[in-house]
Amino acid sequence: MIAELGHYALVLALALSLVQMVVPFWGARKDDPVLMGVAAPVSLMMLAFVTFSFGALMTVYVTSDFSVLNVVENSHSRMPLIYKFTSTWGNHEGSMLLWVFVLALFGGLVALFGGNLPDRLKANALAVQGAIAVAFLTFILFTSNPFTRIISPPAEGRSLNPILQDPGLAIHPPLLYLGYVGLSIAFAFAMAALIEGRIDAAWARWVRPWTLAAWVFLTLGIAMGSYWAYYELGWGGWWFWDPVENASLMPWLAATALLHSAVVMEKRDALKIWTVLLAILAFSLSLIGTFLVRSGVLTSVHAFATDPARGVFILGILTFFIGGSLLLFALRAGDLRQGGIFAPVSREGALVMNNLFLTAATAAVFVGTLYPLALEMISDAKITVGPPFFNITFGGLMLPLVFAIPFGPLMAWKRGDLLGVAQRLTVAAAVAVVAIVVTAAATGGGPVLAAVMVGLGVFIIAGALTDIAERAGIGRVSARVAFARLKGVPRSAFGTAVAHLGVGVCLIGIVCETTWSQEHIASMKVGDSFTIGSHDLTFLRIENRTGANFTARTAVFGLSTDGEPEGNIEASRRNFEARQMGTTESGIRTFGFSQLYLSMGEETPDGHISVRATWKPLVTLIWLGAVVMSLGGCLSLADRRLRVGAPRPAKAKPRQDKRPAPQPAPAE
Amino acid sequence: MTRKGRRLVLISVGLGVLALAAGLILTALNDTIVFFRTPTEVAAKTFAPGSRLRMGGLVESGSVEKHGATTQFIVTDGNAQVKVAYTGLLPDLFREGQGVVTEGILQSDGTVKADSVLAKHDERYMPREVADALKKSGHWKEGEEGGPMPPPAKPAAPVKPSAALPTVSPAPVTAAAERSPAQ
Numbered sequence: 001m002i003a004e005l006g007h008y009a010l011v012l013a014l015a016l017s018l019v020q021m022v023v024p025f026w027g028a029r030k031d032d033p034v035l036m037g038v039a040a041p042v043s044l045m046m047l048a049f050v051t052f053s054f055g056a057l058m059t060v061y062v063t064s065d066f067s068v069l070n071v072v073e074n075s076h077s078r079m080p081l082i083y084k085f086t087s088t089w090g091n092h093e094g095s096m097l098l099w100v101f102v103l104a105l106f107g108g109l110v111a112l113f114g115g116n117l118p119d120r121l122k123a124n125a126l127a128v129q130g131a132i133a134v135a136f137l138t139f140i141l142f143t144s145n146p147f148t149r150i151i152s153p154p155a156e157g158r159s160l161n162p163i164l165q166d167p168g169l170a171i172h173p174p175l176l177y178l179g180y181v182g183l184s185i186a187f188a189f190a191m192a193a194l195i196e197g198r199i200d201a202a203w204a205r206w207v208r209p210w211t212l213a214a215w216v217f218l219t220l221g222i223a224m225g226s227y228w229a230y231y232e233l234g235w236g237g238w239w240f241w242d243p244v245e246n247a248s249l250m251p252w253l254a255a256t257a258l259l260h261s262a263v264v265m266e267k268r269d270a271l272k273i274w275t276v277l278l279a280i281l282a283f284s285l286s287l288i289g290t291f292l293v294r295s296g297v298l299t300s301v302h303a304f305a306t307d308p309a310r311g312v313f314i315l316g317i318l319t320f321f322i323g324g325s326l327l328l329f330a331l332r333a334g335d336l337r338q339g340g341i342f343a344p345v346s347r348e349g350a351l352v353m354n355n356l357f358l359t360a361a362t363a364a365v366f367v368g369t370l371y372p373l374a375l376e377m378i379s380d381a382k383i384t385v386g387p388p389f390f391n392i393t394f395g396g397l398m399l400p401l402v403f404a405i406p407f408g409p410l411m412a413w414k415r416g417d418l419l420g421v422a423q424r425l426t427v428a429a430a431v432a433v434v435a436i437v438v439t440a441a442a443t444g445g446g447p448v449l450a451a452v453m454v455g456l457g458v459f460i461i462a463g464a465l466t467d468i469a470e471r472a473g474i475g476r477v478s479a480r481v482a483f484a485r486l487k488g489v490p491r492s493a494f495g496t497a498v499a500h501l502g503v504g505v506c507l508i509g510i511v512c513e514t515t516w517s518q519e520h521i522a523s524m525k526v527g528d529s530f531t532i533g534s535h536d537l538t539f540l541r542i543e544n545r546t547g548a549n550f551t552a553r554t555a556v557f558g559l560s561t562d563g564e565p566e567g568n569i570e571a572s573r574r575n576f577e578a579r580q581m582g583t584t585e586s587g588i589r590t591f592g593f594s595q596l597y598l599s600m601g602e603e604t605p606d607g608h609i610s611v612r613a614t615w616k617p618l619v620t621l622i623w624l625g626a627v628v629m630s631l632g633g634c635l636s637l638a639d640r641r642l643r644v645g646a647p648r649p650a651k652a653k654p655r656q657d658k659r660p661a662p663q664p665a666p667a668e
Numbered sequence: 669m670t671r672k673g674r675r676l677v678l679i680s681v682g683l684g685v686l687a688l689a690a691g692l693i694l695t696a697l698n699d700t701i702v703f704f705r706t707p708t709e710v711a712a713k714t715f716a717p718g719s720r721l722r723m724g725g726l727v728e729s730g731s732v733e734k735h736g737a738t739t740q741f742i743v744t745d746g747n748a749q750v751k752v753a754y755t756g757l758l759p760d761l762f763r764e765g766q767g768v769v770t771e772g773i774l775q776s777d778g779t780v781k782a783d784s785v786l787a788k789h790d791e792r793y794m795p796r797e798v799a800d801a802l803k804k805s806g807h808w809k810e811g812e813e814g815g816p817m818p819p820p821a822k823p824a825a826p827v828k829p830s831a832a833l834p835t836v837s838p839a840p841v842t843a844a845a846e847r848s849p850a851q
Contacts, residue, residue, distance in 0.1 A: 234757070344677040356682055360689035367693050382704035382800070384722055384771075385697070392696040397689060521756050523736045573760070582760040601757035610737050612757045 003068050006056025007147040010097075013049040013104070014137040016042055020107075020130030024123035028195070036123035040111035043126050046133065047108035054088075054101045057146050061088045067153040070094065070146045076159035076578045078549040086169040087160045092294065093146035095173060099290065100136050102174075102181040103129065106210075110185060117206060124192035125185075132184055135317045143310045159578035162550070168228035172221060176248060179218025180286045183255055185210040187283030190276045191325055194332040199272050204265035207279065209637060211262065215255045216633035222248050223626035234584030234599040236614050238513070238622060241390040246369040247289030250362050254282035257358040260351045268348055268413060270340030273333045274355070280329060284322040285362070291318050292369075346416040350408035357401040364393035402507060403456060405500050406463020409493075410470065424470060428462035443516060450515040457511065460504030464497040495636025499629045506625025509593075512618035520613045523604075533615025535596055536560045537569070542609065550574045552585070555600045555609055559589065571600040571611070593618045702771065706800075710774065711748035717776040723750065724769040724798040732764055743768060743780075745802055751779040761787040767798035 020042045027035025060068050062084050064077045074091040075084055089098040107129040114122050140146070189207045193199040225248070230238040239245065258278040264271045291314045342348035368385045375381055406428060410421045436455035440448065469475065471493060472486040520532045529538035538558040545552045554572035558565065571587040587598040594617045601610030704722045705715070715721065723743060731742035738755045741764075752770050762768060762785065772782035 234760075341671060341674065344674060344681070349678075352678065353681070356685040360685050364689055364693050367697075371697065383701045384704065385701055388700035389696045392700065393689070393692045396692045397685075521737045523734070584757075584760055599757060604734060610757055 002056050002059050003065065003147045003149065006053045006060075007145065009049045009053040009056065010137065010141060010147075013046050013053065013100075014134065014141060016046040016049065017130045017133035017137055020046060021127050021134050022130075023127075024130075025127035025195075028120045028123045028127070031120075033119060036119050039123045039126035039130075040114075043104070043107040043111040043129065046130075047104040050097075050101050050104040054097055057094060057097060058085065058088045060147075061085065061094075064157065066155070066157055067149050068146075069148045069150045072150065072154055072157045074160050075157040076549060077156060078578070079160060079165065080548045082167065082170060083160055083165045086164075089173050090160050090164045090169055091146075093140070093144045095177075096136065096140050096144050096294065097146055098173065098177055099181060100133065100140065102177045103133055103136065103184060106182055106185050107133070110188075110210075120196060121189070121192050121203075121206075124195050125188040128188035128191045129184065132188075132321065135320070139310075139313050139317065143313050156578075159549070159576065162574065162576040162579060162581055162583045163232060165549075165576075165583075166228065166232055168224065168232065172224045172228055175217050175224055176221030179214050179216075179221050179255075180248070180251060180289065182210065182214025182217060183251060183279075183283045183286050185214070186255075186258060186279040187325070190279035191328065193276060193336075194325075194328045197332050197335045199276065199336050201266050201269045204262045204275065208259065208262045208266060211255060211258055211279075211282075212633050212637050215252070215259055216630040216637070218248070218252050218255060219626055219630040219633065222252060223623045223630075226626075227623050231586055231588055232583070234586045236586070236597045236599070236612075236616065238619070241368070241387045243369050244293055246365050247292045250365055250369075251282055251285040251289060253358050253362040253365070254278060254285050257355045257362075258282050260354045260358075264340075264348050264351050268340035268342065270342065270348060271352070272336050276333070276336070277329060278355070278359075280322075280325045281359075281362075284325070285366075287318050287321060291315065342413070343415040345411070345418050347408065347411040347413045349416065350404065350411050353404055354401060354408065357397055361394055361397040361401075364397060365390065368393065399456075402460060402503060405460050405503060406466065409467045409496055409500070410463075425463060425466060428459055428466045431462045432456070432459035447515055450511050453511040454508055457504045457508035460507065461501050464501040464504065467500075468494065468497050490639055492636045492639040495632045495634075495639065497632070498635055499632025502625045502628030502630075502632060504625070505621050505628055509618050509621025509623075509625055513616050513622065516617045517619075518615040521610070523608045523610050525606075525608050530613070532613050533594070533596065533617070534561055535566070535591075535615070537598070537613060539609075539611075540568070542603075545572070547574070549578060550576045553600075553603065555611070557587070557598065559596075569596065569598050571598045573600055573602075590620065593620045593624070595619050707743055707745045707750045708748040710750045710780070711778070713778060715774055717774050719774050720772070721774060721780070722769065722771040723752075723780060724767065724800070725750075725802070726798065727762070727764050727766055727768050729764045743770060752782050752785075753779060754782040754785050756783075756785075758785055759787040763787075769798060 020039060023042070024036050024039035027033070027038065057070075059065075060071055061075055062081070064071065064075055064084065066072050066075075070091060070093050071087075074094075075087045079087070087094070089095045107126060110117075110122070110126060110129070114125075117125075186207050189203065189210075193203055222245075225245070226238045229240070230236060258275065261271050261275045261278055265275045294310075294314060340348070368389050372383050372385055375383060406425055407418075407421050410424055411418075432455040435458035436451050439454045440446070440451040443451070468486070468489065471489045472482045474482045474486075476482075477485070518533050520530055522528075522530060524530075524539045526539050526541060529536055531537070536559070538560075540556045540558050542553060542555045545554050552572045552574040554570050557569050557571075559569050560566055566589075569587040569589050572585045573582055574585060575582045584599050589596045594615070597614040597616055599612050601612065603609045702720050702722050704724065707723060707725045709715075710721065710723055725743040725745040728742040728744045728749060731740075733740045738753060739758060740751060740753050742749045743752055744750075752772070754770070754772075766787060769786045770780060770782040771784045771786075772780045775781055
């Protein structure tokens with residue numbers, strides 16, 4: 001019964017989203033406040049129905065209702081409760097429902113908190129959200145219905161893929177989707193602005209918090225996914241340049257660019273057309289990511305053959321939204337008036353640089369991800385574009401960008417003074433040089449480039465601190481005055497500094513992990529020992545363990561440094577009966593910011609096991625850096641000006657200016 | 669600086685970055701892509717030793733030998749056999765008679781020194797490249813051991829499973845079976 005109710009709620013949500021798409025849009029055209037007023041309640045109602053439907057799917061999963069096909073294929077009665085719960089989105093249908101749920105959630109939030117948006121902008125934006133919901137709800141109902149029943153229910157399900165039986169599944173997809181789909185708000189606002197044919201600085205002020213929130217979630221989601229892959233897959237790799245990873249990285253890069261260009265638009269009324277284009281591109285890349293992951297095109301361009309309806313359907317959605325938005329952009333972009341002139345060397349100029357490099361890097365990732373697919377379609381050649389490609393292109397484009405980070409925030413608006421900025425960065429540069437020398441000395445003169453890169457990371461961190469110090473006048477005024485000024489520095493400025501600092505932290509982690517990791521692969525029997533990264537490991541014993549739905553062989557190693565015992569480290573291999581497949585559970589011990597990573601291979605009949613141990617210096621900085629970045633985003637979100645900004649009334653063209661922009665419009 | 673001059677600077681900087689990006693992408697594409705080869709193609713010795721390649725096929729039954737942490741095995745597509753040596757931990761689903769994709773350097777004796785070995789990461793699927801290689805050699809039989817499995821009702825692709833096997837995403841076997849290289 002609950003499954004049918006969930007299904008029915010989904011159908012009703014589709015009907016509501018049709019209303020949400022058509023009525024407010026019509027109202028905005030006719031300038032009818034009643035019709036436009038329909039948008040908010042309808043999107044809230046749709047959110048309620050989608051939530052109900054999602055809850056219904058969760059219920060059938062948690063109660064292991066094996067009369068629902070989706071549950072049979074992805075669940076098992078002996079799975080721990082948390083995995084029954086997370087199986088809800090650990091499959092194609094469920095994850096699409098999660099997608100739509102997040103979409104409805106954002107639509108509902110705009111409806112709730114967008115009370116002071118101009119009526120027409122709000123109505124049009126919600127109509128665009130409605131259109132996206134129509135497309136994806138239709139997709140779910142017609143090709144990927146999660147509530148399909150089966151006539152003769154089996155007694156037991158086929159279980160969730162063991163790799164996914166991990167707490168990571170509870171966190172990573174929801175975070176990622178909040179980021180992915182959150183970008184739809186920026187897209188909807190961009191489309192609304194184009195439909196209206198006008199856009200102003202206030203628009204950027206409304207859009208920026210939404211983009212920032214989506215960006216924070218996306219950053220955390222990607223970092224979480226990276227750490228999950230790192231500890232679960234047993235290889236110790238944290239980024240594989242896998243197409244699925246790239247699918248989430250591309251919207252992140254575009255969203256990062258959008259955040260920066262929206263600043264220029266908000267503060268200086270410039271780069272309007274570009275910002276709108278970026279908003280369209282960011283969500284388009286989200287859609288492309290969804291398409292790549294969900295349609296089966298990544299597994300093979302020919303996977304359409306298994307279920308042509310599905311891939312073609314998403315491709316249709318993709319073409320409609322990306323093509324339609326770009327067409328509208330082409331038609332209307334000319335109407336948007338440009339303002340705010342600036343010299344090439346200025347804050348604006350620096351932000352343009354940021355955008356150029358970020359979009360170029362996005363393009364590089366895009367080419368690397370899609371080239372093999374395109375090549376296979378037009379010829380028969382099968383190739384892989386692996387990490388070397390991305391390291392050269394992405395690395396080559398990101399290097400100048402990260403080097404420029406400390407300069408940007410110190411630059412003045414309109415006309416900057418590069419020499420002056422460089423002078424203010426002397427302390428940071430000196431610290432960086434010291435870091436290079438210390439690193440080179442500590443690592444015995446190892447690769448010079450790596451030491452320089454560590455120095456670059458330190459330079460970014462020191463540069464971010466310099467920015468705050470400069471604002472507070474530390475060193476120029478008395479300590480008390482400086483402290484008082486520090487309290488007055490807007491949170492968004494702190495946000496910028498903290499986010500940039502995160503980039504530096506992340507960079508140091510990446511460089512140290514890739515350059516100075518030590519690896520030891522050996523075949524060992526009980527009693528054997530070896531040394532890695534100053535730690536001595538001794539193979540103590542191997543034992544059987546059982547979990548809720550698996551059995552495991554666990555190898556226990558004793559750990560010590562210079563004879564000082566440091567406890568044990570365990571690696572194991574699990575076998576899941578329901579699927580007759582195993583997973584490798586790596587053992588990880590953290591020392592400071594570094595980690596010792598141990599994974600266990602197969603056992604031989606004579607009692608040897610193969611073991612791979614890796615010492616990963618400062619590896620945790622990679623994810624900590626991402627967390628720091630999103631912390632910066634949160635700080636910026638907490639800025640008072642963003643929340644209760646009072647944008648000046650928009651200057652509109654007479655033709656469209658029937659109703660004046662409302663007074664104080666909060667950023668939400 | 670005039671408005672025109674400013675615009676000129678902006679545009680030329682933009683074009684500069686674009687040129688840099690295009691240059692990087694093209695050089696990288698030239699130097700770093702790895703072609704997928706079948707065991708038949710590798711055994712025919714058409715490729716220079718020292719070249720990097722990716723090869724898929726079945727692990728020949730009884731061919732797996734262990735020398736400490738190094739594993740040697742034979743990858744076959746039914747027509748030809750290629751010896752592969754790999755040092756490291758094999759993936760969980762590496763089995764004799766099962767599909768495997770290896771990537772590594774071709775040695776002068778015709779063997780491959782692999783630095784990565786990938787097996788399917790879900791028991792329902794076989795790596796698409798393996799299926800294609802078998803298809804090419806004409807040794808693809810429906811229902812064969814290690815061959816096609818019952819078609820999955822859907823690709824149970826979770827949000828990020830294929831990170832498990834970079835670039836060897838699991839293809840529903842039916843998809844690969846329905847495709848022929850000629851098309």
